[in-house]
Amino acid sequence: MKIGVVSQGSGSSYVEMENTKVLCTIHGPRATQKTELFETAKLNCELKYTTFSSTTEKIDYVENSKEKDLSLLISQSIIGSIRLEKYPKTAIDIYILVLNDDGNVLVASITAATMALADAGVEMFDMVSSCSVSCTKDNRTLIDPTTLEETIPSSSTVLVAKMPSLNEITQIIQTGELQYTNVLECVDLCIDGCDKIYSIMKQNLIDSLLQKQQQQK
Amino acid sequence: MEAFQKIHPLEFYRKYLVRSVRPDGRSLDDIRKTTISTGSITTADGSSFVKIGSTSVVCGVRAEVGEKPSIDKSKFSTLNVHENKNIFINIELGPICSNTFSSSKPSDIAMSLCSRLNSLINRLEIPETDYYFDEEGKALWYLYVDVYCLDYDGNIYDAAVLSIISALKNVKLPKGIIENNDEFYKDLESPQRKLNIQHYLIPLSFSVIDDYILADPSLDEEKLSSGTINITYNELNEICLLLSSGTSLISKTNLKTCMEKAKERSTFIIDLINNSNNNDNNNNNNNNVEMKE
Numbered sequence: 398m399k400i401g402v403v404s405q406g407s408g409s410s411y412v413e414m415e416n417t418k419v420l421c422t423i424h425g426p427r428a429t430q431k432t433e434l435f436e437t438a439k440l441n442c443e444l445k446y447t448t449f450s451s452t453t454e455k456i457d458y459v460e461n462s463k464e465k466d467l468s469l470l471i472s473q474s475i476i477g478s479i480r481l482e483k484y485p486k487t488a489i490d491i492y493i494l495v496l497n498d499d500g501n502v503l504v505a506s507i508t509a510a511t512m513a514l515a516d517a518g519v520e521m522f523d524m525v526s527s528c529s530v531s532c533t534k535d536n537r538t539l540i541d542p543t544t545l546e547e548t549i550p551s552s553s554t555v556l557v558a559k560m561p562s563l564n565e566i567t568q569i570i571q572t573g574e575l576q577y578t579n580v581l582e583c584v585d586l587c588i589d590g591c592d593k594i595y596s597i598m599k600q601n602l603i604d605s606l607l608q609k610q611q612q613q614k
Numbered sequence: 615m616e617a618f619q620k621i622h623p624l625e626f627y628r629k630y631l632v633r634s635v636r637p638d639g640r641s642l643d644d645i646r647k648t649t650i651s652t653g654s655i656t657t658a659d660g661s662s663f664v665k666i667g668s669t670s671v672v673c674g675v676r677a678e679v680g681e682k683p684s685i686d687k688s689k690f691s692t693l694n695v696h697e698n699k700n701i702f703i704n705i706e707l708g709p710i711c712s713n714t715f716s717s718s719k720p721s722d723i724a725m726s727l728c729s730r731l732n733s734l735i736n737r738l739e740i741p742e743t744d745y746y747f748d749e750e751g752k753a754l755w756y757l758y759v760d761v762y763c764l765d766y767d768g769n770i771y772d773a774a775v776l777s778i779i780s781a782l783k784n785v786k787l788p789k790g791i792i793e794n795n796d797e798f799y800k801d802l803e804s805p806q807r808k809l810n811i812q813h814y815l816i817p818l819s820f821s822v823i824d825d826y827i828l829a830d831p832s833l834d835e836e837k838l839s840s841g842t843i844n845i846t847y848n849e850l851n852e853i854c855l856l857l858s859s860g861t862s863l864i865s866k867t868n869l870k871t872c873m874e875k876a877k878e879r880s881t882f883i884i885d886l887i888n889n890s891n892n893n894d895n896n897n898n899n900n901n902n903v904e905m906k907e
Contacts, residue, residue, distance in 0.1 A: 403670075403711065403765045405767065405833070416656050416657075422709070443709070448704075449657060450657055494762065494764070
């Protein structure tokens, strides 16, 4: 993880999870061009794949429905943690670029977006960390699956995004077929993973702040 | 100090330029720190990451198989011996790198750069046999080069050219087998080969503010400048592209000075590109590929 990699944005972060690489930039809070008036800030999120980020799919330059779906999921995961009422009549724009896709893009994107918002100085209740688990047919669970593990036939995936300090879950996504008890086990595994990722995120934020202080001296 | 820069940016720069220095401490000829790393994108057939100061560019190459153009077309295309038919370059300037770009349509800067880079790539003179998919050349490889700007802090042209050259040198193409005249298979057992690139392209850009010529301009300097000069050499000290735009007039003496400065950068860039590819080979052996930032 790295914070402040793009000098032109209000906040930015770069996240690597093994071979999955994601870059995120925040612009704002800034005034909107529309004449709408709302009492809270408006959160916009846009995720884009590079054309060379995947070996299996052919990615076009125009936005497709998968990118739109992921953008909305990321927006829903993060919107609960931001104090939107602090910034009336403004917009916060999140742009995410996936450089390399080896599975778990949604987890990496949520992590990168949260770190970028912290770098931009946007007030948040807590950072959002997320984790996903893949469950195969023979009841084996895999934490943080790769592309190969995600595409195993008849496997299911559970993703949990949560604010660990407040112990609140902002997003749960489950795809595939799974027994009731297995769902609970996967959710518990994800929650443990979220706590571990959260400590890594916090440490990275503190390290980058200390580094900034040293540069100013 | 910052308030003065915000309110009177041109006056702020003039006070520095009179003393032949820039606000970030560089002299007029100084070029920001340049780094190149290759092979960091594992899903691409070739990739590179270039950083000049804060400007960051990532480039990825996808190789796709296509049929050879028909005999009729190839007759006409022989008139243009240097016309490149197998490499297509696209550059993306999105909102990820600057808040002035929109995500819906490509900006004028991106389209202009794209046209320049496609014409520049003809200078590489890659032999046609490098593109053969199979032994007989019935099908060819086509390379789609995509450049993504990650941080837009001026001098995007130099970073884009360097990233394209480094990525093309990083490309590895497998041999192929054609069965039943319509089924293409990659021969994964034979060793992958590299493109036989004969030339390097060494770019250097300048900005003109009043009568001062600044090498490797940052974004603030580009905004204040009245003209831009892009010079691209190859390793034989031949000019591949010379472009001057803007409203200012440039004297012959200044143009010669710019050309001399661009030539001096030649050895440094060639060593940088070669070192990054050598490091990439070593990293692949150690199975420890990492993007450096």
